[in-house]
Amino acid sequence: MKKQLFAIAGVLAAMAVALSGCSGSASATSSGGTTKMVIAEPVHGIGYLPLYAAIDQGYFSKEGLDVQTTTLTGGAHVNAVLSNNAWGFIGGIESAAIANAKGAQLEAVAGVVDRANVYWVARKGVSIDPDDIAGSLKGLRIAASRHGGSVEIDTLYELKQLGLDPSKDVKIINNDVSGSELSLLKSGQADIAATSEPVLGQGVSQGVWGEPFVSLPEALGKFAYSDIVTSKANVKKDPEAVRKFVKALSEGMDYVISNHDGAEKIAEKEFPNMQPAVITSTLDRTYKDKFWDGVDITDAALKVDLTVAREAGLLEDSSNPATAKNILDLSFIPKSK
Template structure:
């Protein structure tokens, strides 16, 4: 069981692996469960209700920062290696490149506090020179709520991900993104597969089998975009085909997926910088290190086997 914070197109390689039978080929029965809320997907792993969660490795850092006795969770593979978020604005608002001036005094709808979209929102505010008090933030665990909130005029700006981004553009609720986080922040370990250390220690064979299948899934998504589109249509049957096609085209163009499954130190540092700046992670006294939250043993073994 893989816990996910949303059912989103960013996680398409995971769905590809399930639908194409790559996990089944390894003897694994893999399924997903969507648990909305800033840390609900993480908590499902911490409590043993799910084997892994897909999400930011900063959640592993939150656990590590609790200190001795905390449950240790490690990222074993990467899926989304760009900040899969976009800032959009209601029609008629003109952005001239000055983020601080544009956002000052506006209402922004974003994800739940503790979740990555929320942290990215706060990070961008800080980087632009604004304080959270300079804007009004509406926090929602339901990603789709941004559609109604902006449409009803309750917020002028939204931090969104695909496929909500594409739906809003198609329905005229907002314009094309005025700020592209994948481009703005570069390599960013945004959604990794995260497993408890005791699961890694007690059953490394399962972790290795899962990783082999996931890397196949990533490579298949890269090499077979038409089939990946068919799987996306099955996963998101209510999305108009043209909206879904535009969504996936944007994802490929923005290079959001890490085809090798590798989690780089640079990408993790970006993830940690975001949550430190937004003060969701407070570890200045004893900063969480890469090796404490990432284990590349299994991805490295897949790469070595293929050489």
């Protein structure tokens, strides 16, 4: 747990390769009246569909923005912003809080995913008693994604809520590559996966696991799970670019909320290797679990996120606690009509 989460060394080479397809400096740059912005994502996830929709539907272009995404694993999405190789990242505010506790100056400017995209599933053949989940989990191996990531943080918190000691009662297996929990359970190297959509739906369709026995969107409620985070320096340097970005993102959010068929078509473009039936079931679950509810971030949703990270033992900010005042800038959120 004491492992430093966002060390720059060792990830810059990987970032350079991943960012090589992006135009110019990955922080905001202007050329010919268009401002180019790179958003680093820790995974290519179905929850980020409002961002993809804003790109696909031309909402960013209409604002004079050329927004590109790049997938950087292992915490490199945060490092990309810290090293000015990306304008922003999409991910948990707790990641910004952890970085700020080490001296960074990051803040969230808009929300994207309003519920924890984390579900617990059991490998076929592993029995979980719904009336004694804690007892069923004792001694089992849990694939919990990368160390310090939102999936692991939420899982550690929920284990503690069940009265379990994550360091003694279960074995946490960290897997830096999104989706590798499929192979870990398929090969018998793990018994339980803390997984996210769309990997959840893929595992169900392949028969690796059944339906979730724990749904953290339900257990944790409204939650600032994935948000757009940038540096305070970027906001100060070009607040108009931030305003345009958030406006276009809000339009993308409205699109996926109101246009389920259109959202499914965009998902098919973003996840071409997924079976259409899996995309449909994934989106059905996403809508049912209320992942999207506008780009605003409420104080209550932020409090849940930070509380989970602190109690999980990953956010240590007692000397300078993250608060809505110092880690949110919601002045760019479009006013309700």
